[in-house]
Amino acid sequence: MDPITIFIVATLMMLANGGVLGLMHKDLPVSLQPCAETWRIATLLLAGSAVLYAVQYELPLGLVSPMANGMVMLGCTGYWRALRQFDGAPDRWWMWLPALAGIGGVLWFAGVQPDTPSRILLLSGVVAFVLMAGTLQLVRGGTGERARSRKALAGLFFLVGLFVLFRAGYFLVRKVGPSFDITGEGAWINTASPLVTALLPVVGTTAFLFMCSQRIGRQWELAAATDYLTGLANRRTLLAEGESRFATARRGGAHLALALVDVDHFKAINDGHGHEVGDKALQHVARQLQATARGLDFVARHGGEEFVVLLDLGQHGDAQAAGERLRLAVAGTPFTADGASLTITISAGVALQADGDTTLDQLLRRADEALYAAKRSGRNRVELAGG
Ligand SMILES: Nc1nc2c(ncn2[C@@H]2O[C@H](COP(=O)(O)OP(=O)(O)OP(=O)(O)O)[C@@H](O)[C@H]2O)c(=O)[nH]1
Known part of the structure; x- marks a missing residue:
């Protein structure tokens, strides 16, 4: 050519x-x-x-x-x-x-x-x-x-x-x-x-x-x-990760622990300061949870103003103490947005995988009951679920 x-x-x-x-x-x-x-x-x-x-x-x-x-x-x-x-x-x-x-x-x-x-x-x-x-x-x-x-x-x-x-x-x-x-x-x-x-x-x-x-x-x-607002893992990823950890723990005779976290009086933040400040408050809480995460802790947004942390407790970890660490991190870090300075608190229900648990859902349900108890007892609290 x-x-x-x-x-x-x-x-x-x-x-x-x-x-x-x-x-x-x-x-x-x-x-x-x-x-x-x-x-x-x-x-x-x-x-x-x-x-x-x-x-x-x-x-x-x-x-x-x-x-x-x-x-x-x-x-x-x-x-x-x-x-x-x-x-x-x-x-x-x-x-x-x-x-x-x-x-x-x-x-x-x-x-x-x-x-x-x-x-x-x-x-x-x-x-x-x-x-x-x-x-x-x-x-x-x-x-x-x-x-x-x-x-x-x-x-x-x-x-x-x-x-x-x-x-x-x-x-x-x-x-x-x-x-x-x-x-x-x-x-x-x-x-x-x-x-x-x-x-x-x-x-x-x-x-x-x-x-x-x-x-x-x-x-x-x-x-x-990922969750578009906070950048954390979303519910879909949480369930996949949680089920995999749950199955691994069950096979190895270990116990998975998780904390179900809910922002206290969040509706009041939305109503009093607007939805945008509400969004920023959620991002703030997500950052505190993520910053407090240790080892293989896995933080996810469960939906709305609810988060889940799959806890990596190590050999002799204390689930209640891990929940407390999360609570103190949020309560101890002031949040300011658009001229508003607020103290945000969270309540958490912590549950440990029991020998009788066959699904992750059972663990989540017990964490939810513990969270409900924490709310009823005045909020800004961590409750450990019964086995
Ligand atoms: N800004 C914002 N608000 C949200 C989002 N998702 C859910 N919400 C709001 O979160 C609020 C949750 O309110 P409630 O379930 O009554 O709970 P609460 O006010 O936190 O009260 P307690 O949980 O009982 O302490 C509702 O007003 C929802 O509209 C979001 O992505 N952004």
Whole structure:
């Protein structure tokens, strides 16, 4: 295949991939839309540069080269920016400096003082730098995100960056003259160049879309497992964790302990200070419970103003004392929100798994009875359930 045909095929593939990204754009979560938009524009810039290379004989060469080179540099910087946006890194104006300096340089070496080797070297330097920066972003960014698509994209950025450097070295060694034509047939590098550079907008876009879909999957999993208001485990996760601990304790002859916690007079906080302050009060209680949790304690929001702590009592732990620790942590930490300063207290019912308990539900029911007793006895109390 001659280089011009390759440029045309590559352009069509880039446009198709950019188009798919455009169609998907509105279906992506709002948090991913900016990076997808940037990636799409970058892909269109690279497609535009491939078009220019393909039709360069129809236009003045002194115009085509700097325009196409500029689009490549801006497109690659766009990819780098998209990766930073994906990771939530702030936009930085200096990211565009290499591309802008490169555009100035290629204009100079194309129009003012024609020098093809210097132009190629400058273009390659900028593109390789930006691609390596993108590689670093993929390797270092994305806290905890180590999806395979991310590794694949990092490998792709790195390989294309290496190829760009190799290509620059090859042209320098071969002493490229001012009449050099990147679409000229015969030189294998002219066939390889559009093929390798098309990898980013074509294969890279697919990897980027996989990264997005894996991020969405993780977000869904997290949303399904956590309580939106407090960030604690939700009832669904609590029951799964509780049942697993219950079964393990039963098999090992141990006893699971749990505390069912309820905020005292919470309705009065809502009624007196508004629902928003009520929400903040729940977040405050969640933070205190979480901060007091020890070892393998597991804190969850059971629903409404009720929390459950699966207690890790160790060998000779005291369930009542563990409940007291939770109660004192909440009662002892003042809560202020929107000018209101309140003392929030909790009541707790603590239950220990009994030999006769066959389900977690039985344990929860006894904790609930103990909680009811704590409320009846005046609140801000911890009651231990009978076995
Ligand atoms: N702000 C806010 N309020 C909630 C939420 N979930 C439940 N509530 C409110 O919590 C209140 C619970 O009130 P009650 O069950 O009467 O209990 P209480 O006022 O805490 O009284 P005692 O438990 O007897 O001390 C209700 O007014 C619910 O509307 C929530 O997510 N946010």
